[in-house]
Amino acid sequence: MEPKKDEALLRLLGGNNFLLIRFLAPVYPGALELEASVIASIAPIRDALQWLEGLAFCGLNFWYLAALIKERRPRRFDL
Numbered sequence: 001m002e003p004k005k006d007e008a009l010l011r012l013l014g015g016n017n018f019l020l021i022r023f024l025a026p027v028y029p030g031a032l033e034l035e036a037s038v039i040a041s042i043a044p045i046r047d048a049l050q051w052l053e054g055l056a057f058c059g060l061n062f063w064y065l066a067a068l069i070k071e072r073r074p075r076r077f078d079l
Helices: 003-018 031-072
Strands: none
16 A cells, blocks of 8 residues: 555544544434445455454464363373
């Protein structure tokens, strides 16, 4: 993306988060289209980040499970 598009996207996201664009819908008919265009423009990035987050969470769960199994394994000191 171009720097101007990135800047505009960040402004729209900030406006959506802080000014709550959806609540403008009764007085500004284009608010929902604006929100939809912002969502559509960041959807691929958001989906990729959610997939990576899920992958990291899954790996962390396996790591925790392995640590729990290792911890609960009875220790035999007589060997």
